[in-house]
Amino acid sequence: MVDIDLTDTTGAAPMRLTVKPAKVPPGTVSLRASNTGTLAHEAVVLPLAAAQPIGKRPIEADSRVSETGSVGEASHNCGAGEGGGIAPGSTGWTTLTLQPGRYELICNFPGHYAAGMRAELDVTQ
Numbered sequence: 001m002v003d004i005d006l007t008d009t010t011g012a013a014p015m016r017l018t019v020k021p022a023k024v025p026p027g028t029v030s031l032r033a034s035n036t037g038t039l040a041h042e043a044v045v046l047p048l049a050a051a052q053p054i055g056k057r058p059i060e061a062d063s064r065v066s067e068t069g070s071v072g073e074a075s076h077n078c079g080a081g082e083g084g085g086i087a088p089g090s091t092g093w094t095t096l097t098l099q100p101g102r103y104e105l106i107c108n109f110p111g112h113y114a115a116g117m118r119a120e121l122d123v124t125q
């Protein structure tokens with residue numbers, strides 16, 4: 001079980017996405033994303049290339065980043081998988097099978113990635 005905290009400061013930056021633990025073994029991984037902020041948030045799991053740093057994805061015209069290659073997300077309010085966002089005070093979850101590698105967990109609501117909502121999850125033995 002990986003716990004993800006999604007938060008903001010009364011709708012403003014800094015916004016934060018934190019992951020605990022930040023390192024898990026490969027295989028079945030359950031993600032539980034709790035929104036302790038004041039806006040809707042989500043957690044999307046994107047692979048990272050070997051030397052790719054977190055926080056450097058290009059911001060597109062809609063103030064979001066590309067989700068190409070996404071391996072899953074927790075964005076359903078009080079439910080599993082993909083949805084319209086996790087409301088303040090609620091939790092969303094998903095269970096994924098993760099191969100070894102580095103992943104970046106992000107909130108892709110417009111502007112939230114740029115405002116700081118990203119963290120690394122390492123999947124390794």
Ligand SMILES: [Cu+2]
Nearest residue numbers: 041107109112
């Ligand atoms: Cu967010």
